[in-house]
Amino acid sequence: MLTKLLIANRGEIAVRIIRTARQLGYRTVAVHSAADANALHVELADEAVAIGPAPASASYLSVEAVLEAARKTGADAIHPGYGFLSENAHFAVACKKAGLVFIGPPEAAIELMGSKRRSKIAMLQAGVPCVPGFEGDNASDEELRAAAGDIGYPLMIKASAGGGGRGMRLVHDQKHLQGEILRARSEARNAFGDDELILEKAMIEPRHIEIQVFADQHGNAVYLGERDCSIQRRHQKVVEEAPSPFMTPELRQAMGEAAVKAALACRYEGAGTVEFLVDQDRNFYFLEMNTRLQVEHPVTELVTGQDLVAWQLAVAEGEPLPLSQDDIQLTGHAIEVRLYAEDPTNGFTPQTGTLHRFVPAISDGIRIDTGVRSGDTITPYYDPMLAKVIAYGQNRNEARRRLLRALEDTVIFGVTTNRYFLSRIIADQTFGAGAATTAFLDQAFAADTSLAPAEATMTEIALAGAILSAGGNSAAHWSNSTSSAVPLSFDIDGTTCSVSVNRRGHRVEILRGEDSRSLEIQCLTETQMDFVANDVRQVCQYQRRGNQLYLQALGRSLCITDLSHQPPAASNKTSSGRLLASMDGGIVDVLVTAGDEVRRGDTLVILEAMKMEHPVKADRDGQVGTVLAARGDQVRRHQLLVELVGLEAKA
Template sequence: MLSKLLIANRGEIAVRIIRTAKALGYRTVAVYSEADARSLHVELADEAVCIGPAQVAASYLNAEAVIDAARKTCADCIHPGYGFLSENAGFANACKEAGLVFIGPPSGAIELMGSKRRSKIAMQQAGVPVVPGYEGNNASNDELIAAAADIGYPLMIKASAGGGGRGMRLVNHESELTDNIKRARSEAKQAFGDDELILEKAVIEPRHVEIQVFADRHGNAVYLGERDCSVQRRHQKVVEEAPSPYVTPELRAAMGEAAVKAALACGYEGAGTVEFLVDKERNFYFLEMNTRLQVEHPVTELITGQDLVAWQLAVAEGRTLPLRQEEIQLNGHAIEVRLYAEDPANGFTPQTGPLYEFKPAESEGLRFDTGVRSGDTVTPHYDPMLAKVIAWGENRDEARRRLIRALEDTTVFGVTTNRYFLSRIIADETFGAGEATTAFLQQGFSNDPSLQPQKPDIRELALAACVLDHGTSGQTAWSNAPATMTPMKLESGDTIVELLVSRTGKRLTFTMDDTRHDLVLESQQDGLLCIIDNGVRQHCQYHREGVSLYLQTSGRSWSVRDVTHQPAAGADAAGSGRVQASMDGGIIEVLVEPGQSVRQGEALVILEAMKMEHPVKADRDGIIGQVFANKGDQVRRSQLLVEITAEQPAEQKTQP
């Protein structure tokens, strides 16, 4: 019998595992980096051990420190969650050597399935269909280029050792191949410490459908239905649902049997996910096997009524699977979205900073898996996911409707999130019809308003002015004397707008240029503004932090700064040549040097943040004046990296 579980992870998955473990009577141990000392998972665990500084290589990826924490606390088993050490065969072996039970499959299965190259070969031998491609052992760039000519275009470059879209590139033309191989190798090396690549023929506009499998050490294996993960951005999942609206009962059985065959072929134990691509003719192809619990496992739990972490612990203790295949029933529909601190309207730039308020919606059929709460800070060190929002319904439309409302009613003030973007996807007609493929976001959804910067309109500015004028106490400085026009300046993004505000009793009038909007103020207290707009009583939530104001209503969020009493401040205009860091992160490559000519849009620096590479590009044509960044530097958002001048360097000017 196991009794004390150490969770070798952080954030929402650590919190989720702790809750099941406690319910089953286990004592729990959290590990944390110095940056996570006040995190929710640390607070919820019975014991916690600091394992190093913020950098993942020195903390959450430090296998020796994790095992030492288990020794200190007398833990007898380790759950790796997902990411970090969860698919590290060496860590699984180290646990075994230390006398600890690893909550996962044998190291041999991890090692085999951790290599896209070797796993494809193994699946071919097991009779599982795979995507045509090239899986040469440690193929050189020249070998990949030669193989690409045989495969044809479009094709996919993939990091053999990883997933999550890192080290992955779609190549449409031969001219793009060499540079994409270079970028894929670099990203794979940064993310996984292994730059081996494979090539695959690109399956155009497929469905991404995965099968949840479970196996025990007694030779039993089952599948628990499928999850449709087709809505993706840069090969990273955005929406997951179960069951898939595209999968027929016959296809489900065929894919499930193939997934079980894959698990048995590698001597699998515990939870695993076999991922497939499904084409327009419903042919399916093995993509990869994730030898751990998936981020999206809650949708499977909601439609099967099973706790998959409890299943993992049972298998780790040597028990047989809780259910046989014929006993597994699917009930209703569940959809999950990943709420991220990122700005979809500005290229999905990761966001960092304080989370002033975070209040998940509460209603029937909702589940929030999160590792954050109000007052936390989103740092650049880790994945920017704030929560997984999951809705269950008797049918797909009910689940969709509940999820849209959950997103609209969840309060997030501080960092920008993808909340509005997610609600727009779930409400979209193509998604509603069950017709979204992996190309959906890039094609049919690419012009959605959530992907474009939206300046607050007169109504939203009026709501902000209403709050700012009355302060946070709900008391007004206005009187019932005849109305006077009072100017107010609000900054939204890089734009300052001027409003004229007047009031008669409870009625406020806001004028901007030739546009006017009237509101009746009913009440304002505790971060909730109640107004009547065009005869309709409505609410607007807000949070004020100094001169900054955050608001949300009807699913929309926006923020303004009150600069009415501030002097005009100069700012670098777009195209100024002062190229700044778009986010907190680390410099992994500097591509230019002083005196070099550059064109607008050319990459100058490669910035790594939140496990992804982000090119920082020139905002104008010109000559590189100064470079302030060096490889290995840690930089802050808006830090000056490169200066571009339109002039030629002084030494090149012609003397009079």
């Protein structure tokens, strides 16, 4: 009998595992880096151990530190969650040697499925359909070029040890092949320490559908339906749902049986996911197998009524699977979205800072899996996911409607998020029709308003003016019957708004040039304003922090800077030549030295934050004067990295 579980992870997945473990009577141990000392998962666990500094390589990825934490606390099992060490065969072996139960499959299965080349060969031998391609052992560039001619174009280059889109290239013709091979090798070598590549025939606009499998130590294996993960950005999943709107009972059975074949072929144990690409004719092909719990496992839990973490723990203790294949039934529909601290209007740049207010909208049919709460600091060291918002309904439309409302009503102030972007996807007609493929975001959704900075509407400007003119006072402020005019100036996403606010009792009129808007203030508290506009009563959530006003209304979130009491700023229409860090992070590379001539748009420094690389580019032509950053440096947001001299900036 296992009694104490160490969770070798952080964030929402650590919180989620702790929840089930406590319900089943296990004691729990959290591990944390210096950056996570006050994190939610640390607070919820029975015990917690600091395992190193903020960078994951020195803490969450340190096998020795995690095992030492288990020794100190007397844990008898380790759950790796997903990411970090979850698919590290060496870690699974080290746990076994330390006398610990690893909540996951045997190391041989992890190692096999960690190689796209070897796993594909194994699947072909097991009779699992695979995409036609080339899987030569450590193939040379020459061998890859020759194989490409046999496969035909378009084709995909893939890193054998890859994941998350790194080392992956789509090639449409022969003239670009060699260059893409070199780039894929470089990416794979830097990301995984292994530049082995394979080739596959490219499938254009397929569905990405995965099957949840489970196996025990007694040779039993089942599948628990599918998840449609077709909506992706840069090969990263954005929306997941179960069941797939593209699925038929016959296809589900065929794919489920193929997934079970895959699991049995590698003597699997525990939770696993077999991912497939499916073409428009419903032919399916093996893509990869993830040997861990998936980020999107909640949608499967909701439609099956099963707790997959509880299943993992039962299998690890040697118990048979809780259900047979015939006992597994799918009921209703579930959709999940990943809520990130990122800016969709600026290339999805990860965001850091203080999460001043985070109030998830929890109601019937809504599940929120999160590892953060109001007051937490979002750092550059880890994945920027704040929460998973999951909706369940008796049918797909009900789940979709609930999810849309939950996204619109969730309050987030302090960091920019993809909340509006996600709500636009869920409301989109193509998604609503169940017709979205992996090409959806790049094609049908590419011109959506959530992907570009939008000018504030007059109603949003009026709301900002009404709140700022109240000076932080409550509704009593509006009971004064004396009319007054208050001039205000504030910035909304780089646009300066100068307005005049006139009020009489509860009615306020905001004028901006020739435009105006009238509002009737029904109620004003420190966090919410109820107002009537065009005879319709609505609610606006807000929060003031110094001269910052965070505003959420009409489906959007805005950050407004009050300029009314600030001295006039110098014009910023010319490029400064002072290149600053866009966020906290680490310097991956510095591409210039003092004296170099550069052109506007040239990449001078590469900054890494939240597992992504971000180029810092010259804002004008000039000569590099001073370089203040070096490879390996940790820098803060707005820290000066490079200064250009010469060639005056253009207006």
